[in-house]
Amino acid sequence: MVGSLALGAPVAARADEYTDLLDILRVKGSLTQGEYGALKLKHQRHIAEDAAQTRRVVQSTRDTGSPARLRAARNGGTRLASAGHVTGQYATSPDGDVTPVFVDANDAAISAAASARDARQSMLAARAAMHDTSIIRMDNYVPGKGLTFHAGPVDINFSGFVNGFYTYDNAYGKMVAGGTSAGAGGSKFDASAIRNGYLPAGLITKISTRQEGYDIQAVFGMYPGMDNNKPGAMNANSGGSAVALGTPGIDFRQVYMTFGNKKMGTIKIGRDLGIFGSDAILSDATLITLGSIGGNSAPGNTSLGRIGVGYLYADWIPQISYQTPTISGFQGTIGILQPLDEYNFAGGVTNSAGGTDALSAQSTHHGAPMVQGKVTYDFTVGEIKTHLWAGFLIQHQQRLYSSFIPESAKRSATVEAGEVGAKVDYKGFEGLAYYYRGSGLGTTGLFFDGIDPGGHKRDSEGYYVQATYSFNKRFRIAGSYGVSNLYSGPQEINPILVRRNESEVGAVFYKLTDWLQLVGEYSHTESIAHNGNRGKDNSMSAGAVLFF
Template identity: 60%
Template sequence: MALKKRALLLPVIATSVACTPFITAPCALADDYSDLLDILQLKGSLTKHEHDTLLAKHLSRTASASHAAPARAVQRPVRIASATTAERHSVHTARTVNSGYEAGIRFDPGTPDEASERAEMAASRAEASARSAQEAMLSTKDALNSNSIVRVDKYVPGKGLTFKAGPIDINFSGFVNGFYTYNSPAGGKPVAGGVSTGSSGFDSSSVRNGLLPAGFILKLSTTQSGIDMSAVLGMYPGVDNAKNGAFNANTGGSPVGLGTAGIDMRQVYVTVGTKEIGTFKFGRDLALFGSDAILNDATLLSVGSTGSNSAPGNTSLGRIGVGYVYADWIPQISYTSPKYHGLQGSLGVFQPLDEFNYAGDDASGRALSASSTQHSSPMVQGKGTYDFTIGGVQTRIWASFLLQRQQALTSPDLEAGSHRSAMVEAGEIGTKITYKGFQGVAYYYRGSGLGTTALFFDGIADNGRKRASEGYYVQAMYNFTKKFKLVGSYGVSNLYQAPGENSPLLVRRNQSEVGAAFYSLTDWLNLVAEYTHTESAAHGPNKESDNSASGGVILLF
C-alpha cells in the first residue's frame, strides 16, 4: 500500500515541479476542465444541469485563484486513469493547494472510461445495423428481380396497364363507349350502295356504339435468345344485339327481346423480330392499305354516319365509305422495317377477299355487280411512312398500295365457265400535320376494281369490267385548352361506272360533313357531342340524305 501511495505522489511532485516559475515547458491550461465538462455532456455522462453546476463552480474557483496568486506556468498532463476515486481526490486536493488553482484534468487515451465503452458499443451496434440493412436491401433487390415477383409499371394514360412477370411484359388496354344517337331522314329515293338513311322515311333513336365498339386488348411480350416477340389477342364486343349475316358481328343489329351482344375477335397475331432486322407479323390484324386513313379519322372516337340506326350493329360507319375504304382486319404475314431517319416500310401477303355485290339487284332483279369466291394467289399490300419535324411542325406522310386478282367472276352477264378474272389495283396518299394546338389531316385514294365503302364492294360490274373509284377527306382539329377541342371534317367517296355499263341505281357519290366537340373530363373519360350530315347520290336521278346528332362518352385506358 505504501508503494502504491508513493507511486501516486510522484505525479503530484512532478506537478509541483513542473509548475514552478523556473520551468518554461508548456502545460495544460485551467480551461481544460471546462472542455472536459463539454465532452462529458456530449457523451451523455453528464446532464445539462450537472454540467452547468460544475462549470459555474469551476469558473468561481478559477476567478478567485486568479486574484489570490500570480500567473504561473502551466503544468504537464497528469495521468490518473489507474487511481481510485479517493486517490484522485487526494491528487486533486494536493494540486489545488500547491498550485493555487484547480488544475486541468486529462484522460489517458489508452484506457477507455465508461462513456467511451458505451460509445464504442453504440458504434458497433450501428455498424451491425448498417450491415444488416445493406444485406436486407440486396436481398430485396434479388427478390424483385426474381421471376416469381409480379411488378407494375408506372401508368401512362392511354397506354394500358403493364405488369412484369419475370421476363414477360403483360399489357392490358382497351376502351368502352356508349352514345345516344338521333337520326332524321331528309327524304329522297333509295341509292344502291349508298350509306345515307334518307329514304327510310322514319326518324330513329338508338343507344349504341360509335365507330369503335368496345375493345379489350391483351399483349404478352418478351425477349428470348435475343429475339423480341409478342402475342396479341383483341376482343371487340358491342353493346347492341347481334344478328347473323354476311358481315358477322358488323351486320345490322336485332333490337328484339332476349338478344345478346356480338363478340368480335379482330386481333389474333404474333410478332417476331429485332430492332436491327425489323418485325414479322403472323395472324389477324388491321391491314396496311387504308389503316392510317381510319386511325387519323376523328370519328373513330364518335359516331359519324350512322348506317343502320334503327337496328344498330357493333359499329357505326364513321367516315367509312364517305372519304376512304375500310382497311379491315385481315389474316396476314407482313414485315415492318426498322425506322431509319423517320422512314419506315411495310410489306405483306394477306388473305384474299371475295368480290362482293353490296349494291344488290336492279329493278329487274339482275345483280348490279359481279362476284368472285376463287383465289389462287394472295392479296399483296405495302406501305411507307415518313415522320419529320420542321420548326415545331410535326408531319407524317404515308402512301400505300394494294393488289389482288379476282378470279372466276360470276354474274348474270358472264357465261358459266368463262373464267373471267380482273386484277384489282389501288393506291393512297395522306398527310397529318400537328402544330401546337392545331392538327390537320388530308387524304386521297384511287382504285381500279377496288369498289367503295369496303374492300371489293361493287368493284367489278356485272359485265366483268372493273369500276374506277376515288375519294378523299380533309379534317381540322383545334385544342382550345388541354381538355376541350373542336373538330370539323368533310369527305367524299366516288364510284364510277365500268365501260359499257348502264346502272342508274348504282351509287355514284357518298359524302358527309361532320362537326364534333370533345371534352376530356379525366385522363380516361371523354365527353362527345357531334352532328353529321350524310348524302348519297346514284348515277341516275335518285338521291337521299339524313342528319344525325349524337352524344355520349368514350373511356380509354
C-alpha cells in the same frame, strides 16, 4: 439534458433493417415511389439526429472517463445507456451507477464496415426480389395505356374502352344502291337509338417477353357491341335487330403474334388491321364518335365513321407482314394477306323476265394472296410535327361471275390501288389530308362493287380533310369533310348504282377525367346515284367514351 441514447452499430443495424423493409415493400408494390422516398428521407433525418446526440455524449465521456469505465462502455455500455438516461456528461443506468460511454475510432470503423455490408446485402436482396418470378409487380399507371404487370420475364398488359351514345337521325330520299346514307333506301323516317359509335367496346390483352434477343408478343383483341346482333354477310358488323331477347355480337378482331427486334424489324403473323388505309382510319377524328351512322333503326356493332365517305375500311385481315426498323424517320411495312372476295354490295334489280340481275360481279376463288404495303415518314421542324404516308394494294380476282358471265368463263381481273396522306400537328392544331384511287377496288369495303356485271373493273377514288383544335387539355373540337366516288365500267349503264357518297361531321370533346370523355356530334351524309337519285340523313349524337 435527459434522453435516450443509441450508439454506433445498433443505430446502423436498425437503419439497415428499416431500409430493407422499405425496399421490400416498394418491390412488392405496397409503396409508391413517392411514399418510399418520403419515408426514407424521414428515416435518414432521424438517423442523423441520433448520430449527432451520440457524438455529443462521446465527446463528454472522453473529457471525464477513466480507462476502466471506457472498457465497460465498450463491453456493455450500450445496454446500460439504452436502459438508462444521460445526465450532464455521463450515461446513467437505472440503479444510479454512472458509466462513461466512449466509442473509439476502431469501433466506428467496424460499425461502418458492417453497415456497408448490410447495405450491399439489402441492395442484392431488392435486386433479387425484382427478378423473383413469384412476385408480380405493376408499372405506374398511365391513363389510356392500360394496366401492365410483370411476372418474371413476362409482361401482361390489359387495356380497353367502352362507349355509348344517344343518337337521333332524320333520313329521307330516293333509292341509291350501295349508298352509305340511311336515306339511300328510298324512304323517309326518323329513328332514335342507344348505340355504340364507330368503335364498339374493346378489351385487349397483350403478353410480351424477350427471349434470346427477340422481342415476342401475343395480342388478343375482343370487341363486343351493346346492341342486338343479327349475323349477315358481315357477321357481327351486319345490321342489328331491335327485337326483345336478343344478344349483342362479339367481334374478335385481333389474334396475332409478333417477333423481332430494333435491328431486324418486326414480323407479324395473325389477324390484325390491314396495311392499306390503316393510317387513314387511325387518324380519323370520328373514330371515337359516330360519323355516318349507316342506319339507326336497328344499329349493329358500330356506325360507319368515314367508311365509304373518304376512305375504304382497312378491315381486320389474316396476314403475314414485315415492318422495318425506323431509319431517319422512315419506316416500311409490307405483307401478304388473306385474299377477299369481290362482293356485290349494291344488290340487284328486277329484270324484264321477273328475275334479278346483280349490279356487280362477284368471285370466290383466289390463287394468290393479296399484297399490301406502305411507307411512312415522321419529322419535326421546330414545333411542327409531320406524319406522311403512302400505300398500295394488289389482288388478282379469279373466276368472276354475275347474271351475265358464268364462273366457267374464267374471267379475271387484277385490282390495284394507291393512297397518300399527311398529318401536321402544331401546338393545339392538327390538320389532315388523305387521298386514294383504285381500279377494281370498289367503295366502302374492300372489293365492294369494284367490278361491273360484265367483268370490267370500275375506277374509284376518294379523299377527306380534317382539322381539330385543342383549346386546353380538356376541351377539343373537330370538323371534317369526305367524299368517295365510284365510276361506271366501260359501256356500263347502271342508273341506280351509287356514284358518290359524301359527309360533313362536326364534333366537340370534353375530357371530364383521365379516363372519361364527353362527346357531342352532328353529321350530314348524302348518297348520289348515277341517275341523280339522292338519299340523305342528318344525325345528332351525345354520349361518353371511356379509355383505360
